[in-house]
Amino acid sequence: MFPAYSNPAILSVSSDLPTQPMKPRFIRRTILPFCFAIAWCLVLFSSNFDSKGSTALSMAYVHADDRPIATAIAQVPPAVPVRTETVQYATVNGKSVSGFLARPEAVTGPLPGIIAIHEWWGLNDNIRAIASRLAGEGYAVLAVDLYNGESAETPDGARALSSSVQDNPDSARDNLRQAYAYLEGSGSLTVGTVGWCFGGAWSLQTALMFPDRVDATVIYYGRLVTDADALVPLQMPILGLFGELDQGIPPSTVREFEAALQAAGKDAQIVIYENAGHAFANPSGTRYQREAAEDAWERTTTFFAEHLK
Template identity: 55%
Template sequence: MRRWFGLALISCFMVLIGALLQPASDRLIAAETESNYSAQQDYSQDYGQRLMHSHQGDRPIATPIVAQAPAIPVVSERVTYGSLEGTPVQGYLARPADATEPLPGLIVIHEWWGVNDNIEMMTDRLAGEGYTALAVDLFEGQVADTPEQAREQVQAALQTPERLEENLRQAFQYLQTEQESPSIASIGWCFGGTWSLNTALLFPEDLDAVVIYYGGQITTDAETLSPLQMPILGIFGELDDNPSPETVREFEATLNELGKSAEILIYEDADHAFANPSGTRYNAVAAEDAWNRTIAFLNQHLQE
């Protein structure tokens, strides 16, 4: 017994010596990694809480408006557009039923609820305007019915932002190669609005247009926004605080100072998620005008 106890003490001593002799650079890298992970946790929790506040009392309640038909018949299917660490990633793909040639592509990015009936309906409607529309799934199959569930899946997804970025890269490549889309834009709402802008930042010279519906975490940093080369349409609500009208105006001013092509709209009496007909914040007048402006914007920069 004394022999085994002695060996255990020697083992512990060697581990301690090894840690002390570890190169300082390695210790700094480890500390920095831990610090970055902690900061990422704090960010994801804070963002999840902010979205929770923005959706206070909201629910993804189905309404007849959700069933609004696209302008022309479309066909849709589930497709595998990528793979993350060996796990296939599926999305919802829609295109005009009579399409025979490659069409401009849209990366459609869901709200914090996930790829639910509303997102599939919006994807169908976008396809009905003459596009190949791919609703990506950044939550990889998770769909929330309550704000509490939505907050959890947002926080979980933001723990690995590099996984979200890779998801979007593969979506872009899928539209570009598999669908042969001659031009590609991104569009998203809420959580997806933020990630629509992030998609533009991933492809600052290759994405042809970007549409942002009330993306709460839009950056106003000039250095970050400077590389963007595509036209930008931003759609926000006056009553929203995520982002606030003040932040939106700062975002607009930064883009203008940088000489970017940007159209930024703030709708009166419209709150966060005002364009979602399956939610309790729906504002029909603002939503319809925003939709018409969105289609005109996409047609101008992708179809002409």
Template identity: 55%
Template sequence: MEKMRKFCWGVSLVLLMMACSSGESDEYIDRMDEEHEGDRPVANAATQSENADRLPVSGEEVQYATVNGTEITGYLATPDEAGDGGPALIVIHEWWGLNDNIRMMTDKLAGEGYTALAVDLYKGKVAESPDSAGTYARSVDEEEAVENLDQAYRFLTRQQGVEAVGTIGWCFGGGWSLQTALAMPEAIDATVIYYGRLVTDAGELSTLDMPVLGIFGAEDDGIPPEEVKKFEAALDEAGVTNDIHIYEGADHAFANPSGTRYNAEAAEDAWQKTVEFLAEYLN
């Protein structure tokens, strides 16, 4: 299986570089600049919400990768009663970076029974304004990001002893959740995309060997419904199991409780769909 994973990794890396051309990435970030104009990662009541039904968890900062000589630190959250070999998630931050909101979401995922590792594609930088977020997103070297995510997978499987690994990300991280699945199709067992950059070519998507859950807002001009429908059609054509949802009245970043576009009704429904999807395909 390890030899097969490495082989598929090599093939998929080529596909990834084709899908993540510099021009396409820059165009997407330009759209995110417009979508987040005037937005701020500010806390609100939903940020502090608790769920009594969740398992108690423990969280810590961990070094999970070294990329081009730079040590990468992420946030690892685990259920306090987690046993060996349980399911895990690679959690990928929004364009704000690995901030307290992402740590909270990582704890929340761990509370559902997953070993959850929030990766850091910004190498320790955290944005406080749309301008700095756009700068940090544009500074990401895509080949380094793939290596970062591959090492996150190895950290979970080799050091944490997990067997099934899924990916989840929002905004910038939603796009990278899909790209991680394309890079490691034989390794990733489930993929969740919250309003991230999409691939709409069925040939590229045909390498995916896991189910995909997609969460999007109908008012999102950065990832418009027309593009989401093309993505869904391409997944269907490629024979990839998928569950795609477009929420009426919801804008980009509607599920971020620390942002100014939070839509509680849509976010809560999307979270329930996420929990059910992960339970079906990772547990």
């Protein structure tokens, strides 16, 4: 049974409006929170609200005042020495796309491949570090770049970059198709996907693009598909990792996703961590929660070892 979930509280708004011209501090502390509260109500309660706008606002809400600092999980060195390089793996809209490739240093032959998809911050050093750590478990890990070489240092910057991808999903799909082809062309006989937050959503989308060719998919609290019919083509096992207190991907939505997977007859393991919020295991950010993140990492590596090796 999943833990209970409560909707986030609406921001309080003073009813005592000033009689003099509004000062910048009043606007910042009163008017702007009021406007955000109205927008958040639309996200939560309007069935007609555009899904792109809903996602952008919900991510802005859960990442308010966040920063892309390295978390503990991205600071653990790989289990074995790894070799890393920047590789051009795709051409999208006439522009070359470079990613970060990591693999165990001592292995020269083909390895199981993993497409690693960055958080909403972008392909930064923390994603490179977690890709290297994952490669140390015995994989060729390609950390892709869906932001055309950019990354964000603020929530506003991350929201703008992630929104640009939501507005142009076909370009992101083309990017990921070529990432899959790159690993397959490099000799990977099995390929898995993993992503965090923004990347968690695209991990699922990559699985839907290659429903009979991706061999294992891990989703860290990404936007979900809850239509059982849309999930029917999936043939790979799925591991979903979520937080009880996540206000962007709430347990109610996770329940719908799990029920849809069950209705479609899929092999899926869904985990919701008590007292964990959104981004609890991100390589970047201030929302890190050690116990849940470490358990999720162990589940991830065990899952990939079982289904990719």
